[in-house]
Amino acid sequence: DAGITQSPRHKVTETGTPVTLRCHQTENHRYMYWYRQDPGHGLRLIHYSYGVKDTDKGEVSDGYSVSRSKTEDFLLTLESATSSQTSVYFCAIAGGDAETQYFGPGTRLLVL
Amino acid sequence: RKEVEQDPGPFNVPEGATVAFNCTYSNSASQSFFWYRQDCRKEPKLLMSVYSSGNEDGRFTAQLNRASQYISLLIRDSKLSDSATYLCVVNRPGGSYIPTFGRGTSLIVHP
Numbered sequence: 387d388a389g390i391t392q393s394p395r396h397k398v399t400e401t402g403t404p405v406t407l408r409c410h411q412t413e414n415h416r417y418m419y420w421y422r423q424d425p426g427h428g429l430r431l432i433h434y435s436y437g438v439k440d441t442d443k444g445e446v447s448d449g450y451s452v453s454r455s456k457t458e459d460f461l462l463t464l465e466s467a468t469s470s471q472t473s474v475y476f477c478a479i480a481g482g483d484a485e486t487q488y489f490g491p492g493t494r495l496l497v498l
Numbered sequence: 499r500k501e502v503e504q505d506p507g508p509f510n511v512p513e514g515a516t517v518a519f520n521c522t523y524s525n526s527a528s529q530s531f532f533w534y535r536q537d538c539r540k541e542p543k544l545l546m547s548v549y550s551s552g553n554e555d556g557r558f559t560a561q562l563n564r565a566s567q568y569i570s571l572l573i574r575d576s577k578l579s580d581s582a583t584y585l586c587v588v589n590r591p592g593g594s595y596i597p598t599f600g601r602g603t604s605l606i607v608h609p
């Protein structure tokens with residue numbers, strides 16, 4: 387299995403609070419992605435990164451920001467959590483050929 | 499039309515059955531195609547890539563039909579352990595690797 391971890395694995399928070407999710411990889415892969423998965427919607431791309439300090443928005447980026455200061459870490463921040471951001475968040479990585487994505491185990495976030 | 503469409507199912511089949519899933523995509527310039535498998539409450543995992551000439555991995559066969567813009571996954575001799583959601587993935591053209599996921603097809607294999 388690819389070396390990719392996410393923390394925390396579960397989080398309960400209140401509306402209006404900031405939340406940061408961390409994705410850490412040990413594969414030295416160039417590409418990193420944040421997705422959310424909700425029933426009826428499948429996986430939707432929030433933000434992605436193609437290198438250190440190089441990030442771009444996905445299809446559902448409103449209310450989220452990201453940072454990548456090191457190759458191995460990709461942080462997702464919910465600036466002010468809302469109940470609509472209750473979801474399962476997956477991080478993924480892809481190597482130089484970018485042909486295959488490897489996913490982390492996911493973070494289950496509940497916003498009350 | 500959605501970029502990638504799949505029949506959500508569920509497909510309910512007995513052990514030993516052959517089952518096929520299709521996935522259609524809207525961008526004719528798409529270059530790369532994959533099937534992922536996702537077990538309940540787990541992360542998606544690559545099942546197989548889909549090549550123009552078609553490819554087989556044991557009981558699994560994937561095919562690409564560029565003219566009709568669909569890919570397929572055939573599972574022969576279904577096992578209970580094949581029960582999962584199968585995600586179709588299409589890589590957007592243009593150089594940057596931004597995959598688009600279908601919503602998945604649920605397969606339930608029963609004894």
